[in-house]
Amino acid sequence: MDKSKSKSLFTKAQNFIPGGVNSPVRAFKAVGGDPIFIKSAKGAYMYDEDGNKYIDLINSWGPMILGHGNGAIEAAVADALKRSLSFGAPTAKEIEIAELITHMVPSIEKVRMVNSGTEATMSAVRLARGYTGREKILKFEGCYHGHGDSFLIAAGSGAATMGTPNSPGVTQGTAKDTLTAPFNDLDAVKNIVEQNKDQIAALIVEPVAGNMGCVLPKEGYLQGLREICDQNGIVLIFDEVMTGFRLSKAGAQGIFNIKPDITTLGKIIGGGMPVGAYGGKKEIMDFVSPQGPVYQAGTLSGNPIAMAAGYAILSYLNDHDEVYEQIGASGQYLAKELAKVNTALGKDYTINQLGSMISVFFTNEQVYDFEGAKKCDTEMFGKYFQGMLNEGVYLPPAQFESWFLSTSLSAEDLDHIVKSHEKVLKNL
Numbered sequence: 001m002d003k004s005k006s007k008s009l010f011t012k013a014q015n016f017i018p019g020g021v022n023s024p025v026r027a028f029k030a031v032g033g034d035p036i037f038i039k040s041a042k043g044a045y046m047y048d049e050d051g052n053k054y055i056d057l058i059n060s061w062g063p064m065i066l067g068h069g070n071g072a073i074e075a076a077v078a079d080a081l082k083r084s085l086s087f088g089a090p091t092a093k094e095i096e097i098a099e100l101i102t103h104m105v106p107s108i109e110k111v112r113m114v115n116s117g118t119e120a121t122m123s124a125v126r127l128a129r130g131y132t133g134r135e136k137i138l139k140f141e142g143c144y145h146g147h148g149d150s151f152l153i154a155a156g157s158g159a160a161t162m163g164t165p166n167s168p169g170v171t172q173g174t175a176k177d178t179l180t181a182p183f184n185d186l187d188a189v190k191n192i193v194e195q196n197k198d199q200i201a202a203l204i205v206e207p208v209a210g211n212m213g214c215v216l217p218k219e220g221y222l223q224g225l226r227e228i229c230d231q232n233g234i235v236l237i238f239d240e241v242m243t244g245f246r247l248s249k250a251g252a253q254g255i256f257n258i259k260p261d262i263t264t265l266g267k268i269i270g271g272g273m274p275v276g277a278y279g280g281k282k283e284i285m286d287f288v289s290p291q292g293p294v295y296q297a298g299t300l301s302g303n304p305i306a307m308a309a310g311y312a313i314l315s316y317l318n319d320h321d322e323v324y325e326q327i328g329a330s331g332q333y334l335a336k337e338l339a340k341v342n343t344a345l346g347k348d349y350t351i352n353q354l355g356s357m358i359s360v361f362f363t364n365e366q367v368y369d370f371e372g373a374k375k376c377d378t379e380m381f382g383k384y385f386q387g388m389l390n391e392g393v394y395l396p397p398a399q400f401e402s403w404f405l406s407t408s409l410s411a412e413d414l415d416h417i418v419k420s421h422e423k424v425l426k427n428l
């Protein structure tokens, strides 16, 4: 595969952009080699600057659930463009998307739009602190909630991949208010809550973790978190930036039937445009300025172009439940067929999958938490990633990430992924 144009672009990019990328995980640091520079994408495929074609299993880290170049979303954006890109004043479309979100995610009675998942989680935690008058938060090892200072403690995703789960620059003053526990361990949560009685404002969790790779909650785990929060006056925040509108139209909470107090959203909500949101119980959301005292603002929050894209994708997902059956079936098919190949080759690498989220962990142990994920042979994953890339399959370039499937994937694409997996694994 000729990658010379990507290579020269990466060399130039490093003169002007830290690490040559605008988000660390894109730099391929965890998998070796130089990042691929993408020129265009359509349906299930991305095309790089050298003309190579890839089956896309990253889908912009989640947003492109309907594939690239979706007609309804692009038509909505084209129409909005005729009326200017931004006003900085309220618009009717913001009401429409807010009402639609409250319909799709019943636990959300009011919602505030922001511009990224990080803004959503930062704002949700500030709101929980303002609402409860408490200062501490509890997060889980290996979960990633964006790059807000409070979250860069035992963080997953790129922070873990780069070996900086506790980032420099986060002050001791901030770090002391972030408590951490292993995912999937209710006793650990009970002990921490007991030791910090009446001091914890919020517990924030990825209800299905994606940022240590795809890790599912154990039976009763989410219900247990709900009960602990109810018993201790703690705000339960489901960070559904990744799972929201992906696992169901009501995200993971729609699958597990647990109602959080606040939900944070991102990725799919913008249809590929920069959008985040946080929403939940009216009595809590009414603490947000200008209704209440907790301040949060944003120049481009509710941007009309982004709202047009977001409303188009959410409307489609709301009207087409079959999307979830389709990509869930694709996920199940991949998980089954990849596992068959692993067994046939005597390489029983662990595969976790739920709906259209799936991860292959280079360990033969089950993966229920970050300790389990860290047992993976990340060097082997890097070789696997490069092998799959050379077979025309673009995976998330890190072990501690979930793959994201789209409705554009055909049966032939799925079979190509399985055949490539077999060919690459044979040569590892």
Ligand SMILES: Cc1ncc(COP(=O)(O)O)c(CN[C@@H](CN)CCC(=O)O)c1O
Pocket: 023, 024, 025, 026, 061, 116, 117, 118, 119, 121, 144, 145, 146, 147, 157, 158, 206, 210, 211, 239, 240, 241, 242, 266, 267, 276, 401
């Ligand atoms: C559960 C969850 N919560 C919050 C965020 C932060 O969202 P953003 O600020 O990147 O829009 C994310 C972002 N996810 C990563 C991928 N694991 C984004 C990719 C990147 O950092 O470039 C998330 O997964």
